[in-house]
Amino acid sequence: MSLNPESPTILCIEDEANIADVIKASLLYGGFHVMVAATAAEGLDMARTFRPDLILLDLILPDINGYSFFDLLQESELTDIPVVIVSGCVSTEAQALGRRLGAVDYITKPFDIKDLIARVRKAVRGSKAERKPARGRSSKAAQQPVVTAVKVESTKPAKASKSRVKSPEENSVSSSKRR
Numbered sequence: 001m002s003l004n005p006e007s008p009t010i011l012c013i014e015d016e017a018n019i020a021d022v023i024k025a026s027l028l029y030g031g032f033h034v035m036v037a038a039t040a041a042e043g044l045d046m047a048r049t050f051r052p053d054l055i056l057l058d059l060i061l062p063d064i065n066g067y068s069f070f071d072l073l074q075e076s077e078l079t080d081i082p083v084v085i086v087s088g089c090v091s092t093e094a095q096a097l098g099r100r101l102g103a104v105d106y107i108t109k110p111f112d113i114k115d116l117i118a119r120v121r122k123a124v125r126g127s128k129a130e131r132k133p134a135r136g137r138s139s140k141a142a143q144q145p146v147v148t149a150v151k152v153e154s155t156k157p158a159k160a161s162k163s164r165v166k167s168p169e170e171n172s173v174s175s176s177k178r179r
Contacts, residue, residue, distance in 0.1 A: 004031065007031050008032050008053035008054065009050065009052040010034050010035070010052060010055075011037065011052035011054070012034060012055075012056040012086075013036075013037045013038075013055060013058060013061065013066075013069070014036065014056070014086070015038045015039065016058075017038075023036075023116070027116075027117065027120060030120070035050065035052065039062055039063045040063050040072065041063055043055070043057075043069070044072050047076070047078050051078075053082075054127065056083075057069055057084070057086065058085075059085060059098075060087070069083075070102050073102075081127075082126070085098045085103045085105070085106045087107075088108070088109040089108075090108045094106075104123050105119050107119060
């Protein structure tokens, strides 16, 4: 599928190369422009420079946890860029915290590629309606691609975080230690 110059740009912040590659290939096939950053700092720099239409954010990153990335967006005045979390954290608490911090959607790993593309498309469409007047799109850009489902699982071990916002899992561990 060839990319339209007006195709939405997606910034994927994911430090696991194999998962980032699957996301990038899937979204390219879905008709999106895709940039990949392996750290929150790199992602923030790319967001400032390129102003993507959407950010896909992993929660466990080498420099900070993804929840704290929302603080960085706020400080950088980039809150108009919608964020979709893509994470192996499947708890309802993690999902609720992500939404409270501003995520427009929360996709759990492993994910279905067709579902990923559809949810990214929906999030971009919703943000475009809020951010700018609708521009004419060719019917080709709106077509759903035929994609085989692929399971993507995280192989990354949990890492300690230097974040300002604790994940629900971290909060439950620290509260159980106080008892």
